[in-house]
Amino acid sequence: MGRIGVELRLSKNEDTMRPIKGHETHGFTLIELLVALAISLLVMGAIFLTFKSQQDSYVIQDQVTRMQQNLRGAMYMMTRDIQMAGYYTNFDTGLRTCDWDDLDSDNDTTTNTEQGRALIFAVDNTSVSGIKSGTDEIVIVKAVHERDLATGSLTDEGTLVAGESASGNTITLNDLDLDGDGDPDLNATGKRFGVLVKNDLSRADFFEVQSLSGSTLTTRQALAENYTAGDLIFRADVIIYRVTDNATRPALVRKNLGRNSGYVTVAENIDNLQIQYRLKDGTWVNDPAGSQAQVRAVRVAILARTARLNRGYTDPNTYALGNVNYTPGDGYRRRVLFSEIKTRNIGL
Template sequence: MQKPNTEQGFSLIELMIAMAISGVVLTGVYASYQDQLRTSLTQERIVDMNQNLRSAMVSIERDLRMAGANPTGDADAGIATATASVLEFSMDDDGSDVNWADGDTTDEGEVIRFDLDSGNLRRRFNAAGDTDPTLVPANTDHLSRNIDALNFVYLDGADPPNVLASPVTGSALEDISSVQVTIVARDGSTLAPMARTHTDNNIYTNQQGDVLLDLSGAPDRFRRRMVTTTIKCRNLGL
């Protein structure tokens, strides 16, 4: 007598159904992974952009609050260049703990210049024995990259303050009491293929309505952020 065959396998139809279900599940898992990856890359770029802006503003604010510092009354300290895109000023304070106020502005780091160079926000400073912050290329700190606009607006000490016509020159430099700084940054030098898509067609203006960056006619896919702060120059306009 032959024993009945109790071993049973999967039929072709069952295998096809199982493969179809597995394919649907794997497709969902992959789509979810891609979505999370896009979100992560986008957030990482935004965080970098915000950190660049924050570090740049902190440096500008720290230095600008010391503009015109002249404890001995003998130093020719103050704002020397005040245009919409370039700010240069001096102080009698080289940052050292010894003889920090010596009656001149020729110690290293006592003349500061902020400007924009090919998307890099630069902090330039003088060498010892000189008052020109542009002479020594090595005396340059790149505070922030991927900057599309840097704007300075100069205000006097009135209440409310008046906007001084830019560029501020001659005796009008002595009227500057505070500086409004606006920076427009973007989230990278190139687009990230895996980041979430975005279209920027905004017009960026300062608080006076001056256009700093107009993308309405030529939108791109970068993300941008604009920050503005008004810095009181405690040693100016006294």
């Protein structure tokens, strides 16, 4: 038989005759993993710190913005009231005895009384419960816009008409509703202050209602003048500004003794209030007692602080607030606002 031959040819590349090895897979060592993890943590930490820094900056700026808004709002309210101090009450030259400053907060005008003109009162550097120690208080007295009783038209004054009069301790009116809104404007409780003015503005009497019978009022102090038809009558406001002694959130509050209202918050986080008074001879005083009719301007300094402490921050400033230098040295950020307000109705 014929032989079938098989010829094996060797490749020139001898490696083809060697066993084929599997492809090698390379991984990370434990050290490499730890290094990568550490780098990742550093990057994440940097991102977090950047975010936290931006967030803290945003919170601080938001608090500062709110603080500045509080300052502007508080100064606006005080300016509006101070400018009206002495409105028509300026024509009363007598001394009136009353608990003007309400330092005891009892809403009783017959206790702890002071004597003075019904214009403007001050308490310098208070030190009583309920008021932040070392801050000032101001009391503003003014007439309120009412209507003309004869015509019913809205004017700056109410006018006594036929049958209405006032003398001694008695005021006789036809109607206690001076502004036509349906509610009595004078009574013996909340709306107990008023002022009578001669129609030629020669004289006035600030009065407090002690009792009421129908439309007849009995005043606590006797009137110095007699008033008849044609003379003017107003309800009066006695407005108090002070700073509360709440350590975590002190506030500037306002109370109107002429409306029997409690203390209402004007602005929160008010740290200090200092007030000075310029007399007509140009001198500045901290309390115009005995010289109230000489006041021509009021300088108000309001110091506000942020609502929350700023971690890692200490306020390094000393604030010169009139006659007081205030150094808080804590972690609140602060702003101060000054204003000199002319008393347009005192000294006319």
